[in-house]
Amino acid sequence: MENLIGLLVAAPLLGAALLLCGGRRLDGKGHYIGTVLAAASFVIGAVLFAEMLGRGEHDRALHSKVFSWIPVGGFRADVAFQLDQLSMTFVLLITGVGTLIHIYSIGYMEHDERRRRFFGYLNLFLAAMLLLVLADNYLLLYVGWEGVGLASYLLIGFWQHKPSAATAAKKAFIVNRVGDVGLSIAIMLMFTTFGTFTFAPVLTNVDHASEGKLTAIGLMLLLAACGKSAQVPLQSWLGDAMEGPTPVSALIHAATMVTAGVYLITRSGAIFNAAPDAQTAVVTVGAVTLLFGAIVGCAKDDIKKALAGSTMSQIGYMILAAGLGPIGYVFAIMHLVTHGFFKAGLFLGAGSVMHAMNDEVDMRKYGALRKYMPVTFVTFGLGYLAIIGFPGLSGFWSKDKIIEAAFAKGGTEGWILGGAALLGAAITAYYMTRVMLLTFFGEKRWVPDEAGQEPHPHESPSSMTIPMMVLAVGSVFAGGLFSLNDSFLKWLEPVTGHSHGDSPLSAAAVTGGTMVVLLIGVALAWMQYGRRPVPRTAPRGSLLTRAARRDLLQDDFNHVALVKPGQYLTRGLVYVDHKLVDGVVNGTAAGVGGLSGRLRKLQNGYARTYAVSMFGGTAVLIAATLLMRAV
């Protein structure tokens, strides 16, 4: 069985290798190869899952060491996989959603001559992501971690001829790098603290280490998570990442990669449990981001950017939950999975809409699409209901649990977090309703594209609709299924552990509150966008709106605080290097030359001058000799 784990990663990796090195001759069937291998990986995952269910819940984890990777002195890193319930959850999510999106892309990328490479990148992503969740030590995880970063870089910038895309890709990679530094420092800390960075020994021995060290490690891990999961303050890249093809946004920037941070924190639960300060930092980041993202989501007219904001906010929920410790881990992962379904669904829906509207992304130029693309409408609608937490649908179960847990944190902290979570729920309801209304309801606000041709909305091909349906099913039932006699909780508990906090409010009360704010949000949105017609061009809007349109000035801040000074610094240094460092050297050379020029003037060609120098020389010689004797 263990050997199968390797195959999980190998299959998509093989795909990537084939497609990227295969050359043009594979253009015809590249997408099939990619899809098949993704599916294969999913099948293997399923097999392993079945096999795992077969075993008792406490010896479900598998471990397989492939080879010793970097052995230098005390530093030992292996390429070894560990498959426990947590990893398995991710494996299924990644391969499952991944496969669906491969299928979807077959249709979506049909007209792109670089489709083969697109699928190559997708497979590369799958491989890296699986490596990330299957690694049995932090260094190998780091490989996957940067691997997905690379894949996302390649995919965001897939349409490289668009400067905006290239820039967005670069931005994503750089910002992630900042996070990665956190991860690498965390690993170094672990090495100096425990002498190893393999999950098992580290996590089982945290109690030996001082809290200070653990806090440091925790904060560094959090930094890493912020980068990958687009949490404040490293969230700025996610919005721009929407430059990538929509399937990419769906898979990487909604369902899987961006949730890696949640995985990291949950996986390192033992460390955080022992470092309360780090946990506080985590929940703060989570709470801030869930509001931040939500607010941004309200202001965006670009449908994908709106969804991106929502992603940010939803991951905020997860991080918040994960920061709560044992109370929240399970729910964080649960929300992660459900979110994987409905957010992927929503993105695919958005993609389908854009597909129909000549790649128009401005929601203000949509409207009344429900008649033209029913399937999309329905699936999108179900996703919508799920995300706002409509009772019974996936989002309801998972998000509700998180809010409860937030309150259950107890004390003022609990109240603050719970409040934030509730508020977030309200805003979520608002902006998602807005998206829904702007896109599918109201009257047509279509405009011809640059080519001047009117959009002729039509339902997308089945290769695109089927995945959407599947995901829709997931977003409807997954949550309920998980919550059915806490099956999901039982499933994960052996790995993450779980504890019921002492909630000041009853579950019912929380649920009730959630419903209320939900309704408020929806109502507000309907009043603003449902009743009166929507202008094609966005009104100036309030200060907050305008700020939110600019991602709450995050980019402006970065520009002023980092980019500009950086540019000045580099320019300055280039000057310094040329003038100063180099100048010293050239100066010395010039100095010698000048001295030489002056000295050779003495050689004036007059024999008598030479005689003088000899005479003087002799005098000096004599004087010196006598002097030597004198002293």
Next chain:
Amino acid sequence: MSFPLLTATAVAPALGAVVTAAVPAAQRAAAKWVALGFSLLTLALAAVVLVRFDPGGARFQLTESHAWIKDFGVRYELGVDGIAVALIALTAVLIPFIILAGWHDADPLEGARPNSRWRPTQGFFALILMVEAMVVISFEATDVFLFYIFFEAMLIPMYFLIGGFGDRAGGRSEEETATQRSYAAVKFLLYNLAGGLIMLAAVVGLYAVTADELGTGTFSLQEIVQARAGGHLDMASSTERLLFLGFFFAFAVKAPLWPLHTWLPNAMGEATAPVAVLITAVVDKVGTFAMLRFCLQLFPEASKWATPAIMILALISIIYGALLAIGQRDIKRLIAYASISHFGFIILGIFAMTTQGQGGATLYMVNHGVSTAALMLVAGFLITRRGSRLIEDYGGVQKVAPVLAGTFLIGGLATLSLPGLAPFVSEFLVLVGTFSRYPAFGVIATVGIVLAALYVLILYQRTMTGPVKAEVRSMPDLRVRELVVVAPLIALLIFLGVYPKPLADIVNPAVDHTMSVVDKKDPRPDHPVTDAGWFTYSPKSDGASHDGASGGAK
């Protein structure tokens, strides 16, 4: 008297140089093939060395020792340890690719007056082989004087390579290019000559010291190390420090370490891409190698004394180099500054005085060689196509030449040490090694990681992506010859990134020995935990991963 393998490895390219130079002016192609053949022969010999070398064996192996200049206490002493073997292998591997990549670089320009005596092509390849010979022997030398001789003599062929066969794609007037080129060549030579002469003073001093202490002056590394260990040879710490500085200065110029680096961008910018690779990937390694072998082992005390200062300089190099790379407009200069940043990492690792640091530094030398070669050679192909080194003259290349762009990207990713590619392993080891002794330095050094991403991606974005520039539109993709050059390098990058163990196994014993000479031990983890493989359940994997055990308890 067994077959003098090491001598042969060094003589083969030298012989090749002579033969190549002797090829008549007309048969340019023949000269190229001869050169390639000899470089491959060298590669074969190096492979034999690699095979015959036993990592677990004696400190120095395949040793040869003959009397040479008695009066100077100089012996012809060769011998290799793991570090040397790795670097010899690197050199032997790279040279054939360099030759292949420079296949047409020395062809006479059209309309050049036919001149039966002037044979640039022959000269070009002969000089490359000459450099290889000298580099190899200076890796093998265990006699300080012998090493010094080739360390210095190396400059001359390098100098002619830089000054004689400059990059024709200067994007400037022929006059301007010529002056720039000879400026670069002279700068290169004077910098290194100055360093070398300072070192000469130190070498003389070393002789004086050994002559006083041991009766007869000697340059034999082993003798001196043993004498020090045995306490027969105790230098006054002031003397030791002066000598150390003399040696280190030369190596720091060669490496190059901030602020002695400014010759590198000029040299790499003006030289042809293959020669630039020769400089940064092969010749400069002699500097870092020598720090590890001579500075640390001859003057352990002084090395420890100087460590803080050197670490700080290394840090400055890392960040300064990266920032300047970001600020460059010239592709090759950018890569040069990137190399400066990387050499900072190498030196950081060497003086961290930890197994990880020095092991990492050694791997870094190899990996940096390969990665820079990949990046720089592809850049060279790009530049020869467009005839300009300025970044802003490119754009959208990936549209017209996807393979070129792809290989360029991989080279770049290696340069920013992406996990999975070779440089990551070494860079991380260096960081860990530094961090475990000097946490602050380790953390600061990580800034280099981010900056590396910046300069690589900016370069890639500006040249390869975006709308296709008109001048670029007709650019052909990589040709077969070029692919033959690049593909193996990339394969090597991936292999060494995924499975560096073989290399590490060769290097580790040598590193341990160096550590013992400077008698330093790795700092012990605060709470060492025995890595008991996997959780208590899963008995089989207990065995499976028990050699991943003993987590840092050394």
Next chain:
Amino acid sequence: MTHAATVHSLWTTAAAAPDKIPSPDIEYGQLSPTLIVLGAAIVGVLIEALLPRRQRYVAQVFVSVVALAAAFAAVIGLAAGDYGTSKAHVAAMGAIAVDGPALFLQGTILLVALVAVFTFAERRLDPLVHGNRVDSFAAQAAAVPGGDAEKAAVKAGFTTTEVFPLVLFAVGGMLVFPSANDLLTLFVALEVFSLPLYVLCALARRHRALSQEAAVKYFLLGAFSSAFLLFGIALLYGYAGTVTYSGIADVVDGQVRNVTPALAGTMGNDALLLIGGAMVLMGLLFKIGAVPFHMWTPDVYQGAPTPVTGFMAAATKVAAFGALLRLLYVVLPGLRWDWRPVMWGVAIVTMLGGAIVAVTQTDVKRLLAYSSIAHAGFILAGVIATTPDGVSSVLFYLAAYSFVTLGAFAVVTLVRDAGGEATHLSKWAGLGRRSPLVAAVFAVFLLAFAGIPLTSGFAGKFAVFKAAADGGAGALVVIGVISSAIAAFFYIRVIVLMFFSEPRTDGPSVAVPSPLTSSAIAIGVAVTLVLGVAPQYFLDLASQAGVFVR
């Protein structure tokens, strides 16, 4: 009337003396090298007197080569007879020392002279004049440049074959100079090799004005310096009452006890010793070309016929340093603490001065002149070591350096344009393109000058620096390497010029030399490389020869 008394006694002793004067016995065998050369010189003079012009050239070349070879053989014979080591002693009534250094230096000088004679005899470089092959010497030195007499002489195809006897006389003097064991012999030898050189300098065929100017300067300054030397000798004589090295040394060491009261006034008067010593030193430093006594060097080197320059630069240095060594090691060891600091100063200014001024030179010959000054500084560093090691290192350096110099100047004779040798650097641009071989050879010599490893220059430099460091002159070594770095700069400049700059259309052509010059250059290259790669044997020779007899 004490004075009168002394006078009286003086005369009486003088008068009573005759039968006491021992008949001098001369070890002709041990002086054979010198005698052979001087004899040959006289033969050369006779040839000039007796043979018809046409036959002189061949005869002279033959005589000179044979004589020099024979003399060298004699030196080898003496060395083989352990005269260099165990049987070393003072010959010719204490006038000449036959010991290791003397033999080594004589051997070097003879070889150098032999090679130099090849370049003297070169007759293929200049185009035929009225169907006659001509060498680089004036047709008729006495004729006014550009005058009718000269035209006639040229037309008649005259050549100054007197150069060969002149060289032989000079060599004879040089052989005695380093082995002179009393100050008188030193002075005479100095003049014997200087006077022919003065004349030789004036004999250039091209640029005669410059040549004569060089001769005048060299002569006047040379005479000036030898006057100083002589006065120094006088003072030393006054100090010690004798001019033999050993005698003076004894007095310096205070081993002479029985001082007659009449002599007390001067004998052992340190002022005399120090001043005299300094002046003698100055005389030698002048020949060496040490700063500040160097100023004649560039002008003379530039003006003199290039073969002569090569010969001077190589042989004179060898002889002068030999004499300097003997003076400092045999006569003034007791004064080490007085002259060492002074020599330190001289060495430093010489190294730096030579290197720095050379940086901006534009004429090859002047460039080499300044480089020779810098090298004099390096050698002085070895002299200062005052250890046997120092002596041998200096001997080695001299041997290495002299051949590099000869070779370099020989190459200079090859690069010519309409006006004779093209010595201006700008004309050397792109030489590497036009004739790579010549340029490569010259590059080798330049690299040897610069002290790049695997050339004799490096071995020599290392030897002297090593000796200096051992002798506790570490600072000198540091200054040495600094000035080497500066020196490297201008050697490199020439290489850049030759290889990396485009050839000038009006550039010079490289004459194809006869086997004579070719072999001279070949020998130069060979010695440079051999001494660079496998110097051990010669180092052994030098270190065996490292002990002075007293």
Next chain:
Amino acid sequence: MNPVNYLYLAALLFTIGAAGVVIRRNAIVLFMCVELMLNACNLAFVTFSRLHGNLDGQIIAFFTMVVAAAEVVVGLAIIVSVFRSRHSASVDDASLMKL
């Protein structure tokens, strides 16, 4: 009379000669100054010989004269040839080579 005075005289003559070499322009005069210096040396030798009461000094004096004579031969030859070629015996005119 104290023979040491002769030494002072010798020194004086020598200095005059040296000064002359430095000051005067005419090659011949220069040369005469050199001869003066040599004569000063001779005087010194003879004096010392007298003081020491041995003959070495006097013998050396003879040698010096011979050498000086030889020097004159060579010197005059050179100077005359220069004079003939440029019709001037001023050493300052002979300054083509400089720097």
